[in-house]
Amino acid sequence: MRDINVSELTNAVKKLVMDANYYIPKDIRDSLEKAYKDETSQSAKSILQMILKNHDISREKKMPLCQDTGVAVFFIDIGQDVHFVGGDFEDAINEGVRQGYIEGYLRKSLVNDPVIHRVNTKDNTPAIIYPRIVPGEKVKIVAAPKGGGAENMSEVKMMKAADGIEGVMDFVVERVKKSGGNPCPPVIVGVGIGGDFEMSALLAKKALFRNIGERNSDPEYAEIEKELLNRINALGIGPMGLGGKTTALEVFIEYMPCHIASMPVAVNLNCHATRHKEIIL
Amino acid sequence: MAEYRLETPLKDEDIEKLKIGDTVYLSGVIYTARDAAHKRLVDLIKDGKELPFDIKGAVIYYVGPAPAKPGYPIGSAGPTTSYRMDPYAPVLLDNGLKGMIGKGPRSKEVIDAMVRNKAVYFAATGGAAALIALSVVSAEVIAYEDLGTEAVRKLVVKDFPCIVANDMYGNDMYKEGVEQFIKRGKI
Numbered sequence: 141m142r143d144i145n146v147s148e149l150t151n152a153v154k155k156l157v158m159d160a161n162y163y164i165p166k167d168i169r170d171s172l173e174k175a176y177k178d179e180t181s182q183s184a185k186s187i188l189q190m191i192l193k194n195h196d197i198s199r200e201k202k203m204p205l206c207q208d209t210g211v212a213v214f215f216i217d218i219g220q221d222v223h224f225v226g227g228d229f230e231d232a233i234n235e236g237v238r239q240g241y242i243e244g245y246l247r248k249s250l251v252n253d254p255v256i257h258r259v260n261t262k263d264n265t266p267a268i269i270y271p272r273i274v275p276g277e278k279v280k281i282v283a284a285p286k287g288g289g290a291e292n293m294s295e296v297k298m299m300k301a302a303d304g305i306e307g308v309m310d311f312v313v314e315r316v317k318k319s320g321g322n323p324c325p326p327v328i329v330g331v332g333i334g335g336d337f338e339m340s341a342l343l344a345k346k347a348l349f350r351n352i353g354e355r356n357s358d359p360e361y362a363e364i365e366k367e368l369l370n371r372i373n374a375l376g377i378g379p380m381g382l383g384g385k386t387t388a389l390e391v392f393i394e395y396m397p398c399h400i401a402s403m404p405v406a407v408n409l410n411c412h413a414t415r416h417k418e419i420i421l
Numbered sequence: 422m423a424e425y426r427l428e429t430p431l432k433d434e435d436i437e438k439l440k441i442g443d444t445v446y447l448s449g450v451i452y453t454a455r456d457a458a459h460k461r462l463v464d465l466i467k468d469g470k471e472l473p474f475d476i477k478g479a480v481i482y483y484v485g486p487a488p489a490k491p492g493y494p495i496g497s498a499g500p501t502t503s504y505r506m507d508p509y510a511p512v513l514l515d516n517g518l519k520g521m522i523g524k525g526p527r528s529k530e531v532i533d534a535m536v537r538n539k540a541v542y543f544a545a546t547g548g549a550a551a552l553i554a555l556s557v558v559s560a561e562v563i564a565y566e567d568l569g570t571e572a573v574r575k576l577v578v579k580d581f582p583c584i585v586a587n588d589m590y591g592n593d594m595y596k597e598g599v600e601q602f603i604k605r606g607k608i
């Protein structure tokens with residue numbers, strides 16, 4: 141049994157949310173540089189150039205990449221031999237979010253009630269937390285703050301087995317097409333297939349955090365990822381939707397078994413300003 | 422595709438020369454407003470009351486900035502998605518608004534109102550928020566402070582970078598940019 145004081149969680153979360161908002165992951169940066177070289181239209185090139193310059197400014201001045209510093213989402217793998225002491229697990233995470241968003245000059249983008257009052261919670265809490273128990277005595281925290289523009293373009297569809305892989309692909313391509321310039325393309329497309337209603341959405345979100353170029357380990361799904369990427373980039377939506385070659389940097393599929401009567405499919409989009417940072421305690 | 426440096430408030434002769442795809446660097450005063458502020462502005466117009474700023478020739482930027490760090494006038498300040506302002510924009514355009522800055526396509530009603538009133542819609546680069554913030558010289562909340570990041574701010578900007586997405590002739594870069602790409606791909 142390993143004791144971990146929850147204050148360690150608070151400190152880790154505080155640093156993660158700030159770093160995720162200031163520093164673009166290297167694989168995304170490299171992929172956007174490549175897109176900049178490949179684009180031929182003037183507007184696509186100038187938009188990508190601004191995006192790349194923005195990375196440099198964010199890093200140097202510690203200003204968030206995007207003003208929408210998102211809802212703070214965490215995937216936390218907790219070793220089953222860990223014992224948290226010194227306070228409440230969720231409170232500690234939320235305290236880290238509070239401190240990070242206030243001290244890091246990040247925008248507070250949450251409202252207390254979704255429909256009736258919509259009053260800002262002023263400290264960007266509550267966080268959305270997905271804990272999972274795993275073997276061992278470590279804790280892995282993945283912070284993935286997510287903006288509203290890209291999240292709003294997501295969809296879950298309860299499809300039929302008869303729709304087949306063609307049906308799934310059409311649904312994904314159509315979702316990206318309908319989104320146009322709204323989710324700040326170039327986007328990353330996360331696709332979750334199987335599980336049940338909510339699990340498909342979770343798979344789609346998790347898929348977003350694979351590294352650029354890392355294909356699904358199943359060769360058949362890897363092929364579908366490649367084909368979807370080609371079909372999506374043939375749409376011509378381009379950077380910020382003003383036309384161009386690069387609509388998506390990647391398509392990632394995650395799947396799992398599901399009920400004989402079901403075929404849930406979820407699409408979750410992430411913008412080029414992908415915020416993602418992890419730490420192991 | 423041309424490049425222009427323009428001063429606000431925008432005049433008809435400025436707008437007449439703009440075509441979709443043109444790059445524009447805006448300088449002068451622009452006002453910020455998102456969904457909640459738009460609702461209040463339109464309610465004021467409906468009630469025949471005065472707006473918190475002069476809307477004739479004005480440019481509204483759809484943004485909810487991040488908090489300013491010490492020594493900076495504003496935090497990161499990129500555009501938010503414009504379609505959420507579509508239900509309100511035609512009323513503002515009919516009352517003299519000349520420019521809007523945001524991201525993503527506009528509805529037919531907004532495009533028609535731009536044609537009717539000689540107005541333009543500029544696309545700013547979403548997610549290039551720190552870069553855009555550096556073009557802001559000063560920022561001051563002038564209305565609806567209770568809305569926090571969504572309050573109406575008066576910004577003085579210098580060379581704010583944007584692209585003409587809808588011109589006063591009814592052209593739409595979100596449609597034509599994509600169509601051109603597809604045509605080129607087929608040749």
Ligand code: SF4
Binds near residue numbers: 290411501548549
């Ligand atoms: S979609 Fe992403 S880059 Fe665009 S405004 Fe939202 S958070 Fe920023």
